[in-house]
Amino acid sequence: MKKYVFGTPIPTGAVVAEAEQCRAEDIPYFSVSDGNVLNFKMDNDTAVYGLGPNVRGINKRGWIYEAFNTDEVLHVEDRRRLYGSHTYLLIDGAVKFGVFIDTAGFASFDIGYTKSDDLTVTVGDGNFTAYIFEADTLTGLVKELRKLTGSSYVPPLWAFGFNQSRWGYKNEGDIRSVLENYRRMDVPIDMITMDIDYMDHYKDFTVDEEKFPKFPEFVSEMDKEHIHLVPIIDAGIKAEEGDPVFEECMEKGYYCKKADKTPFYLAVWPGKCVFPDFMNDDAARWFGDQYKFLTDMGIRGFWNDMNEPSIFYSFDRLKMVMDKIGDYKDKDLDVSAFWEMQALLSKISQREEYTKDFHHTVDGKLISNEKLHNIFGFKMSKAAAEGLERLVPNERTLIFSRSTFVGLHRYAGMWYGDNRSWWEHLKLNVRQAAEANMSGFIYSGADIGGFGSNATEDLAMRWLAFGIFSPLFRNHTALGTRDQEFYRFEKLDDFRNLVRLRYALLPFIYSEVMKTACNDDMYFKPLSFVYEDDKRAKEVEDELIVGDSILIAPVCEQNRTGRYVYLPEKMRLYRMRSQTDYDTQVFEKGDHYIECALNEVLIFVRPGHVLPITDARSVSSSYDVDFDSLTPLKFDENERVEYIQYFDGGTTREMNFEKFTRKIEF
């Protein structure tokens, strides 16, 4: 592993290991121009991986991506940037190597977009560190990247249970009713998420007393049911006199500032807000300490949102727009005036220029957010994770973030943001799951059923059939969309069987995630990462290897009764309707059309491997799951196989492969 320093980069905190420093001009593989442009010539067979969850394929070749964290509500193919920046690439061609571009500012990755064989990385103002690493295999490259940036965060066991969420649960009654409905349906559940409505006027670290009159009692009542409430925390602090969090933030000078050192006010859900300056260590520590308000009430899980950061408008911009609109009054309006006005009004939110307007204080100097932009969410969620470690030192806690950067995987999980209830986005979820794992975000997932737009029953069920493998297993939807809790639909038995199947798989999923985290490996792998010499496998992006044992092939299209599956080796299919109701058959290597009804899941067990399952027919949460009596689903029934099971009780912060694994012979 070698590092090449260009200019004077601002430290990001992504890297934890030492690398040998070499002269920038000696960087291998790339030719450098203008001090900030790196060019690599790709041969025809080169595939390029990396960049974290994004649009388009797992093989990123053929598009241009940008690192500039953005609250992007529409994940469509013409986008170049989403919520996070994972600024590394793994090159898989005649040469195999990885490059991590360590910069907190803008970078673009033109991967055969402008010219099909040119890979061109352009890094903002030319101040960055490039790390080059090599290995014989793709998983080897992943391990190198992890060595450089640290090992993955893991949440407590209960965070692997089912999580029901929606933007719009208003009060205690709404949450109770979610639980009652799932209990009535006999579906196990571990978590109910609390979106922004739980707060008093969207003020972080408050709970609305009208909606939750006895919140600590409510938390412990839920706790008795083994339900964890998971409140959201937003990046902006409401600017309201009398609010102790705001007042302390102002008194101590922990806020982001305009160039003239006055507070930078902006608008998000609470209305007028300030951003804590997460780049300032004291401010970050102070912010992490605020979680105490909720941990004292028994809360052990959080999700951090709006931390790209998302800005609805800045007050300067809004004023400018209103003034301009005022100018049109009493004038003869023509078509160009109409378009101008429309552009003024429709482009107020998430403007890139806002990042120039506000500043962080680093070593006593003001630096604009533009230069530090991509680590804002990282620093927020790191502050939260470190706060939780101080507040709850003897227990793992749950924390996942929307905005991410390389290195945040040491502290938190992530979700992939505001997808839609689209079949296309179910497909995208499959690819993003592999992409997140590459970066080390093992505990991650998409909103099952889709966030925006209206879910149909068949989409919810197909999405669930994939979601049961996702470490973060959360059904979530936006305000105003059609209800998509599984009890809203008709085929209750099928939904129940699928969720129960997740709990039957829980010992396996937990064990594979923990082993993966310990070994700096990926839990979800594209086929190309396992069958590297198989040309055909390289092109399959709608099947995944889960852990070590199985291949899954989710059905991601509407009105299908099956799908084509490519098997890179002979495997045994378990076509499962529930943990006891399945049929099984061996398939040879190659392409097969495999039937898969709406209520079925396709699981292929690899030769020499085993999928251990537990009896989850009567569990009501992860708390009841039996991790000891496991039944093997084998490739070959007559063959003896070993399974290495990781189990540690699911709460200890200690990660220790030797101590917490045991060999089971089946």
Ligand code: MIG
């Ligand atoms: O502007 O808190 O991605 O999961 O439900 C939207 C409301 C803010 C965006 C998150 C989404 C959450 C929503 N939030």
